[in-house]
Amino acid sequence: MDWIPTRARGLARLTDFLPSAGRLYAEQRNHDNGPAEGGDRGNVSQLSPWLHAGLLGEAEVLDAVLAQHGPGKAEKFVAEVFWRIYFKGWLEQRPSVWASYCAGRDAALEGLARNAGLARAYAEATEGRTGIAAFDTWARELAETGYLHNHARMWFASIWIFTLKLDWQLGADFFLRHLMDGDAASNTLSWRWVAGLHTRGKHYLARAENIARYTAGRPEGPLEAPGLVEDAGPLEEAEEHPRRLPELPPPAQAEDLAAPFALLLHDEAAHHAPLGLPAAPALVIGASRAQARSPGALGTCAARFTAGAMAGGLADAAQAFACPAVEWHAGEPLAPLLAEAGVERLAVPWLPVGWTRDALAPDLADMAEAGRIVTLLAPLDRATWPHAKAGFFGVAKRIDTLLGECGLPAG
Ligand SMILES: Cc1cc2nc3c(=O)[nH]c(=O)nc-3n(C[C@H](O)[C@H](O)[C@H](O)COP(=O)(O)OP(=O)(O)OC[C@H]3O[C@@H](n4cnc5c(N)ncnc54)[C@H](O)[C@@H]3O)c2cc1C
The missing domain is CATH 1.25.40 (Serine Threonine Protein Phosphatase 5, Tetratricopeptide repeat)
Known part of the structure; x- marks a missing residue:
């Protein structure tokens, strides 16, 4: 592939x-x-x-x-x-789950810096040196390819939490740094699901027999997973996460974008085609903030995919709309880019809860306050x-x- x-x-x-x-x-x-x-x-x-x-x-x-x-x-x-x-x-609807994950991850990373035994166990797990063959294979496969099969993700997360007894937030961070598809919602909530925090009290325990059965088609044959803890209880958390549905924007109309406007592309909306824009932009702005996924370094595959997606998205949009395309880097002001192109308004694909919103929303707050942003949301998201x-x-x-x-x- x-x-x-x-x-x-x-x-x-x-x-x-x-x-x-x-x-x-x-x-x-x-x-x-x-x-x-x-x-x-x-x-x-x-x-x-x-x-x-x-x-x-x-x-x-x-x-x-x-x-x-x-x-x-x-x-x-x-x-x-x-x-x-x-x-x-x-x-x-529960952005506090993401905020709580980030705080927990940062605390767990600090914990590693203070505890040599924990740091060693973490290094063994992330470098594929635990001695559990299946787990070690997936750890290396993840770093080398940037992808894991869904069941490998479930088994890996389960072994990380219940057998190796490592902090789930460190595991979720390891995934986010390496997965090309690393996604704040699917990743955080799947790790929480395995741990028994998403559906409270219902956790997922990996079993060696199941792993061998469903990995029999691998070129090296079934993967072995000796010594798994198969009777642990689910994790628990004291924190409550109140639910509130945010206000969802109506479908953008051509008149919302009548004046010359710029289209902002971000890491989770790197191409204009799926956005169904009702009008053509005068400028396309690429705002990749991939490094905000984690305080740690991104893996090679994830970094390459993210950078390539944005570069390709900008090039395709520039060609489709016959307009300039520029990159807006973290820490740089946005206003000069807009002024130079003579645009006042910005079409922004929904900023999903996660690092994309954390990294971009503060810099766009003034424009949003001034009513200069038109938010684009996919009909399936709005309906579902x-x-x-x-x-x-x-x-x-x-x-x-x-x-x-x-x-x-x-x-
Ligand atoms: C611990 C853990 C972490 C995960 N982290 C991520 C992540 O960061 N990003 C991510 O996109 N998915 C994540 N998943 C979900 C799932 O593993 C992947 O979406 C799937 O393996 C991607 O491979 P595929 O495209 O071949 O999926 P297919 O089986 O072909 O499914 C088609 C599409 O449906 C969606 N999908 C499939 N299964 C799931 C699922 N269980 N949850 C959510 N969406 C799903 C994906 O967008 C996928 O591309 C995670 C699952 C677990 C158990």
Whole structure:
């Protein structure tokens, strides 16, 4: 699998995967067959880096899969894409979960600096030297490829928390630094789900037998995981996270963007095509803040994918709108860029809770206050988020209705 961070490559991968998105995906998706060089990863889409970067939109992926297979056969794949939208909506309603994760991560990192034994255990885990073969394989695979199969992520997180007894927030940070698809919502909430904090009291315990069974298709054969703790209780937290649905912007209209405006692209919306802009911008601004993912350094694959996505997104937008494209770096003022292009208004794709909002919202606050920002939100997000209140079931039972509301093929 090549991980070329362009929209064109994402669309090509979608086309290649389409025949497998129906029955094959439903039956085979749980198998971790290893990286494509040696094994066959054709049972899952591997589209997550393109989806996370906004090089592809969820709606166009669902549309293509539903058109090929129909709602019945595509049900499993469609549900997984809705997990992504659900997690985003859930975190939007409880931003304190992200703030609490950041504080916990920073405290845990300080703890490592003070405790040599802990620092050693952390180094062994992140460098793949624990002696648990399966875990060590995934630790190296993550650093080398920037991707892990969904079940490998679950098993890895479970072993990290319950067998190695390391702080879950350090594990989530390790993932965010290395995953090309590293996502504040899907990552934080999946780690919390494994720990038993998302669905309180319900945690996920990795079992050696299960790992061997679902990794049998790897080129090196089934992965062994000796000595797993298989009877630990869930983690608990005292903190409450109150829920409030933020005000969601209405669909942007051409008249909202009648005056010359600039389009801002960010790390989770790096391409204009999925945004459905109703008018053409006079300027495109790339505001990558990928380093804000973590206080630590980003892994090579994640850094390369993120930088490439923004560079490609800017180039494509400049060509599509025949307008200039510039980069706006952290710490630089935005006003001169806008003044030079003679634009007053800014179209900004929704800033998701996570580092993207943390890094950009303060610098855009004055413009937002002055009513100079038009926020763009995908119809699927607008329709789904109000239902992402508690468990996934609240969204799952409405998938057909939500697809229909958004003009996608429904059952
Ligand atoms: C501990 C842990 C951490 C994770 N961290 C991330 C992360 O940082 N970013 C991320 O995008 N996903 C994350 N996931 C979810 C999931 O593992 C990946 O989305 C999936 O493995 C991506 O591979 P794929 O594109 O081949 O997925 P496919 O199986 O082909 O699914 C299609 C798409 O649906 C979405 N999706 C699938 N499964 C899930 C899921 N369980 N939760 C949310 N969305 C899903 C993804 O956008 C994916 O591209 C995490 C899961 C766990 C257990």
